[in-house]
Amino acid sequence: MRAIRCACWLLGAGLVALWLQSARAEDPSVEDLQQELKAMKAQLQQLQDKMQKQEQLIEKLSKQKAAVPAVTPVAAAAAPTPAEEKLKQEITEQVERDIQPALNAANKTFPSQFNPAIGFVIDTVASYQEHGGGNFEFRSGELGLSASVDPYARAYAIINGSDDGIDVEEAAIVTTSLPYNLTFKGGRFFADFGRLSKFHDHDLPFVNRPIVLDEYVGGESQANGAELSYLTPLSQYLTITGGWYNKIGADNERVSNLDPRPLSEFTYLVKPATFFAINDSNSVDLGVTWAYTPKVKSFTSDDTVFLTDGKPRDLWDFELTYRYIPLSQASYRGLVWGTEVLLNHETWNTGTSDMAIFRPEDAVGLYSYVEPRIWRWLYAGFLFQWVQSLDRQSPATLAYSPYLTVWPSEFQRIRLQYQYLDAPQNHESQFFLQWTAIIGSHVHGFRDR
Amino acid sequence: MQRHIVSAVLAAAVLLAARAQALGVLRVVASIPDLADVARHVGGDLVEVQSIATGVEDIHAVPMKPSYAVMLNRADVLLVLGLEAEHAFIPGLLEAARNPKIMRDAPGYIDCSVYVRPLEVPTRLDRSLGDQHPMGNPHYNLDPVRMKDAARAIADGLARNDPEHAATYQRNLTTYLATLDAAMARWQQEAAPLKGKSLVSYHPDMIYFAERFGMEAVGTIEPRAGVDPTPAHVEDLEKMMREQKVTFVVRELHYPAGLSETVAQATGATLVQLPVMTGGLPQTQDYVAFIDYNLRTMLNALPGGT
Numbered sequence: 157m158r159a160i161r162c163a164c165w166l167l168g169a170g171l172v173a174l175w176l177q178s179a180r181a182e183d184p185s186v187e188d189l190q191q192e193l194k195a196m197k198a199q200l201q202q203l204q205d206k207m208q209k210q211e212q213l214i215e216k217l218s219k220q221k222a223a224v225p226a227v228t229p230v231a232a233a234a235a236p237t238p239a240e241e242k243l244k245q246e247i248t249e250q251v252e253r254d255i256q257p258a259l260n261a262a263n264k265t266f267p268s269q270f271n272p273a274i275g276f277v278i279d280t281v282a283s284y285q286e287h288g289g290g291n292f293e294f295r296s297g298e299l300g301l302s303a304s305v306d307p308y309a310r311a312y313a314i315i316n317g318s319d320d321g322i323d324v325e326e327a328a329i330v331t332t333s334l335p336y337n338l339t340f341k342g343g344r345f346f347a348d349f350g351r352l353s354k355f356h357d358h359d360l361p362f363v364n365r366p367i368v369l370d371e372y373v374g375g376e377s378q379a380n381g382a383e384l385s386y387l388t389p390l391s392q393y394l395t396i397t398g399g400w401y402n403k404i405g406a407d408n409e410r411v412s413n414l415d416p417r418p419l420s421e422f423t424y425l426v427k428p429a430t431f432f433a434i435n436d437s438n439s440v441d442l443g444v445t446w447a448y449t450p451k452v453k454s455f456t457s458d459d460t461v462f463l464t465d466g467k468p469r470d471l472w473d474f475e476l477t478y479r480y481i482p483l484s485q486a487s488y489r490g491l492v493w494g495t496e497v498l499l500n501h502e503t504w505n506t507g508t509s510d511m512a513i514f515r516p517e518d519a520v521g522l523y524s525y526v527e528p529r530i531w532r533w534l535y536a537g538f539l540f541q542w543v544q545s546l547d548r549q550s551p552a553t554l555a556y557s558p559y560l561t562v563w564p565s566e567f568q569r570i571r572l573q574y575q576y577l578d579a580p581q582n583h584e585s586q587f588f589l590q591w592t593a594i595i596g597s598h599v600h601g602f603r604d605r
Numbered sequence: 606m607q608r609h610i611v612s613a614v615l616a617a618a619v620l621l622a623a624r625a626q627a628l629g630v631l632r633v634v635a636s637i638p639d640l641a642d643v644a645r646h647v648g649g650d651l652v653e654v655q656s657i658a659t660g661v662e663d664i665h666a667v668p669m670k671p672s673y674a675v676m677l678n679r680a681d682v683l684l685v686l687g688l689e690a691e692h693a694f695i696p697g698l699l700e701a702a703r704n705p706k707i708m709r710d711a712p713g714y715i716d717c718s719v720y721v722r723p724l725e726v727p728t729r730l731d732r733s734l735g736d737q738h739p740m741g742n743p744h745y746n747l748d749p750v751r752m753k754d755a756a757r758a759i760a761d762g763l764a765r766n767d768p769e770h771a772a773t774y775q776r777n778l779t780t781y782l783a784t785l786d787a788a789m790a791r792w793q794q795e796a797a798p799l800k801g802k803s804l805v806s807y808h809p810d811m812i813y814f815a816e817r818f819g820m821e822a823v824g825t826i827e828p829r830a831g832v833d834p835t836p837a838h839v840e841d842l843e844k845m846m847r848e849q850k851v852t853f854v855v856r857e858l859h860y861p862a863g864l865s866e867t868v869a870q871a872t873g874a875t876l877v878q879l880p881v882m883t884g885g886l887p888q889t890q891d892y893v894a895f896i897d898y899n900l901r902t903m904l905n906a907l908p909g910g911t
Contacts, residue, residue: 333705337678387678387703393671431671436659439670481668484661484859532833565832567732595732600693602701605669 272303272312273597279358280591286584294319295357300597308333314356325356325378325406337387346377347404348385348397348427349445350473350496352523353377359604361494361527361537362559363573363588368521368543372471372498374405379423380413392430399425404447404471410455420451429475437482445473452502462505465514469502490529497522504547519544535561545580554578567594631767634676634707635684636691637664638884639746640717642892643756644684646781648763651770652682657694660884663808663859664743665831667694669701677702680713682766684759687718690743715762720754721745724812735829738809747881748813749789749896753782788893792818792900798907799900804853805846805874807860810881814899823851826864834864846872853906857881875906 277298284290302312313327328343346354353369381401388394401423403411429443449469455462480491500519507513521543529535539557559573571590633654635641641656658667677698685691707713723741730739745751760778764771800819807826815822828838854874856865869876879899880886889895
């Protein structure tokens with residue numbers, strides 16, 4: 157036992173001695189350090205001299221080059237010698253060999269690369285109505301898909317989920333290479349009717365769709381059908397659209413998309429639209445839409461039966477949008493004044509269901525809003541609405557709405573809106589707070605500008 | 606009577622459209638005036654060039670006017686800076702223009718960034734990091750050397766669309782590159798006093814200019830490209846600028862003056878106001894004049910001037 161303890165002591169002492177020895181060996185003397193410092197100074201001086209000479213050379217060459225500006229282009233254009241050509245070719249081939257593995261890797265394709273662009277919009281609204289109470293409304297979660305189909309067409313779909321269920325709002329195919337500036341669209345889409353009826357709810361400049369569009373069109377101008385659009389070959393921007401649909405209006409209950417109908421019960425549309433630039437900053441968009449249904453059949457809406465005598469319906473839309481966008485301050489300042497006036501002409505039953513008395517009625521409705529951009533992220537606006545009832549059996553509805561929109565970024569928006577509603581049997585104040593966010597793909601579409 | 610008016614209007618339209626084709630010129634539309642100027646040099650008499658932006662705009666926020674759709678509808682060739690710089694207006698206008706010749710990936714769509722080595726290429730794409738520069742910083746038009754790469758792309762693109770005159774485009778390119786080289790040699794000499802100086806700009810659009818002339822772009826007033834400044838970010842920026850003794854605050858002319866002035870005053874940096882595209886000011890009507898102006902403005906702003 158004693159022998160083991162002695163051995164341990166000896167081993168420990170040996171290790172300490174070894175450590176001290178190595179430490180001493182790594183510790184350079186002051187003389188060594190001074191020599192090393194001297195050598196480093198010499199090296200530094202050599203490098204500085206070298207750099208100075210190179211800088212002088214560069215300066216000299218630059219002066220020579222700048223001194224012959226008129227001759228240089230001609231000299232540069234002179235044909236290279238065969239030796240230069242050969243060197244250039246060798247270098248090119250070498251570079252190509254070097255980058256080929258990276259190119260091969262980059263050129264690999266995967267099935268997923270053909271996936272469409274995907275975007276998702278979340279739109280929520282908290283509201284309080286003087287008579288109706290408050291509500292948190294999940295208005296929509298909207299999935300957008302779009303991609304090219306082939307060299308001749310593209311397709312897109314907007315699928316909307318809300319408390320009412322899931323709905324395909326749009327699913328359409330659009331041609332991309334027809335001659336004569338023509339574009340043909342087919343499927344389910346928002347018909348080219350007026351201006352704001354083509355906007356999805358979350359894209360509107362205020363919280364709710366204008367009353368006149370809800371009443372006269374049936375909300376968004378959703379339509380199953382086909383549309384042909386023509387950009388005229390004039391120096392003045394002028395487009396002409398012709399459409400043929402089952403019906404126009406997502407909430408239009410006059411016609412069912414499920415039942416076939418004679419040609420006289422489809423809806424047909426014509427729309428010319430143009431644009432005038434007053435100057436660089438001020439412009440006006442003008443458009444007129446005529447939607448014509450040759451024969452309107454009796455229908456049921458909100459449990460009310462509407463009898464008709466099979467006469468036609470004409471729905472007109474006159475749109476005017478004035479924009480002030482100063483070019484150099486487009487992200488900070490601006491103003492939009494948008495107005496749509498709708499005129500509906502059709503025959504209504506002014507008698508009873510047992511004793512119908514049909515009378516043609518003209519009904520007019522409009523909205524007009526002005527929205528100045530106060531700062532990059534802040535817009536204020538005021539919306540005025542006045543709408544006659546379609547059958548003219550009740551007084552007109554009036555509404556005023558000041559609102560404020562804040563964009564924390566391009567993909568997130570918060571909007572506060574007050575509305576005073578003066579409708580038949582409902583006069584109340586309404587408050588709305590809307591929060592909208594976009595994730596994934598997004599495009600700045602021409603239609604939504 | 607009405608029939609006669611309609612016939613006259615249609616005839617006039619057809620004649621107008623036929624005029625440019627009869628002249629035998631290639632109708633070129635450029636997204637910004639810098640590319641239009643280069644195209645005029647490379648294309649010479651063989652091209653008729655128009656620009657969508659005038660030079661005073663923010664390239665990320667050029668308004669989408671229907672009149673631009675008409676311009677694009679008649680174009681044989683479209684020149685874009687690329688790297689998604691024109692994301693806010695070119696895709697929408699192309700949709701409205703209905704011109705298959707200049708759709709993306711068609712021969713008439715010339716992406717001038719194809720030969721350009723971009724800076725600040727993100728390693729991860731996430732909108733929490735900003736969204737305006739997803740393919741790397743697209744403001745390479747402020748670098749005369751990278752604009753030589755753009756000129757090569759334009760010459761190649763014009764030759765692709767008009768192979769008959771390919772040799773002329775190459776010859777014009779060589780001449781224009783020599784002009785840029787001569788100007789570059791002069792600029793390098795003149796810019797010597799700027800070497801080692803640092804700058805902060807409103808938006809990250811000065812990095813190519815800074816790198817080319819030996820300066821360092823050390824920060825931006827926007828926390829991320831396209832994201833508005835926050836008080837906390839400005840406070841951090843000013844602290845960094847004081848520590849690093851930053852020389853310049855660059856206010857691009859389409860951004861608000863107030864905050865740039867405040868930051869410059871708070872940190873002792875010199876405020877410089879610069880256009881970021883050719884045509885941004887009356888004295889910057891061509892590309893060489895544009896770089897000249899920016900360089901001289903910075904040199905004059907140096908303490909003591911030059």
